[in-house]
Amino acid sequence: MSTQDPRVGDWWRTSIIEMSPGKIRYSGYAIQDLIGNVSFAQMIWLMTRGELPSVGQGRLLDAALMSAVDHGPQAPSIAIARMAATCGVGLNNAMASAVNVLGDVHGGAGEQAVEMYQDIAARQDAGAAFEDAVRAGLDAAIDRHGKFVSGFGHRFHPVDPRAPRLLELVDEAAAQGIVGGRFATIGRGVEAELAQRKNGRRIPMNIDGATAVIYAELGFPAPLARGLFCLSRSVGILSHAWEQTGQGGRNKGPIPREYLWTYDGPAAREVPPRED
Secondary structure (H helix, E strand, C coil), X not given: CCCCCHHHHCCCCCCCEEEECCEEEECCEEHHHHCCCCCHHHHHHHHHHCCCCCHHHHHXXXXXXXXXXXXXXXXXXXXXXXXXXXXCCCHHHHHHHHHCCCECCCECHHHHHHHHHHHHHHHHHCCCCHHHHHHHHHHHHHHHHCCXXXXXXXXXXXXXXXXXXXXXXXXXXXXXXXXXXXXXXXXXXXXXXXXXXXXXCCCCECHHHHHHHHHHHCCCCHHHHHHHHHHHHHHHHHHHHHHHHHHCCXXXXXXXXXXXXXXXXXXXXXXXXXXX
């Protein structure tokens, strides 16, 4: 296939980047004009949405991204990054190993929470009263993902310290007209409904529920919430992989080597004689 063949230029089609010798443009914006004038969070918005956000929108996105960068080696992704580093695989492989476990259980709660919030909003738009929409949306989410409600409760923190601050920023942005505030109201409605179902015992919104409020307020589709979490957590993954590389250590597993796992297989037995 000749480089003059018209099919070459259409082998890949993208509205994200235009490039030729001496020219790089992202959705029409020249890279030299973006450098120094656009933050990394704003650039993420441009790359995923095709337009630049307002300063206020960019700041809210930045807050969500920075709030979830790390949660220590008890998080599987961080532990895997550190274990991989002790195997001598290099930073890129340690990061890839860690990012690959950000799935439905560890990493997918934000996406699932956005789905739930958007479902509740759709039920309202169809005419349901707010409380009825919350109850139905919550039930649908539980039917889909199980009894652990994505975005609420935390196995370590009685109250996740990140969530109230993020909601405070959403309230400030809503007061300034940057976002509407609808999904913050929905998130709080889910929290209230859960407390009612637990006879007054609160199951507070966690980091995933709070960042999901922000992503929904900013108009990001639910699947992108998981992608944005992967970007955010990659910062912590990189830092832990780099720190572990400096600390050294070889082939460190998930538990110290003097501790062994529980074996629950068959008792010791003989290999049958080989039949020739």
